[in-house]
Amino acid sequence: MDIDQKNAEKNPPGDKRITKQKVHVIACGAIAREILALTRINGLDHIDLHCLPAIYHSYPQKIAPALEEAIADARARGFEKIFIGYADCGTGGDIDRICEREGVERLSGPHCYSFFTGNEAFAARDDDITSFFLTDFLARQFEAFVIVPLGLDRHPELRDMYFGNYRKVVYLSQEEDPALQAKAKEAAAYLGLDYEYRYTGYGDLARELLTV
Secondary structure: OOHHHHHHHHOOOOOOOOOOOOEEEEEEHHHHHHHHHHHHHHOOOOEEEEEEOHHHHHOHHHHHHHHHHHHHHHHHOOOOEEEEEOOOOOOOOHHHHHHHHHOOEEOOOOOHHHHHHOHHHHHHOOOOOOEEEEOHHHHHOHHHHHHOOOOOOOOHHHHHHHHOOOOEEEEEEOOOOHHHHHHHHHHHHHHOOEEEEEEOOOHHHHHHHOOO
């Protein structure tokens, strides 16, 4: 059984939908793999995916200007329906202001950790305030998206300054992949934090893509 089939069983897709209207989804490159998997599992051939650079995950101030440009480009190419594949993602409401101005919708929730968990379930937890989260993407790209942007490759002594108030790394996994679990454990060890594993699957991302 391949990964898509396994996740399809654990993330029931419901009825596959068929629509003639193309939907241009402008999404974070850090969730591209998951969106593509969901489009395959559910036969969402109407989704036209465009991803902004995944590194914006580490530089949220770049997201809103890039979204505005991407929306203008999509309009110029004739797309009538556009969906934003971002939550708020640290933009302080900038994405919501763009959505209101442009008449488009975005993924629900404050960030990907929430919608992968399920926004209601994430909001209900009160023990994660001192947790540092990883997704499959961040487990794969821990060095490029955590170590390097924070300068820890050059100044490892900054580790405790950045992470001294954290207590654990929580790995929210979309795929049950032992290799990624090993990488996440290594990341926790590098940061000097406890490790916790939670399998989430695609969470609310699956539900919302089925409605666009």
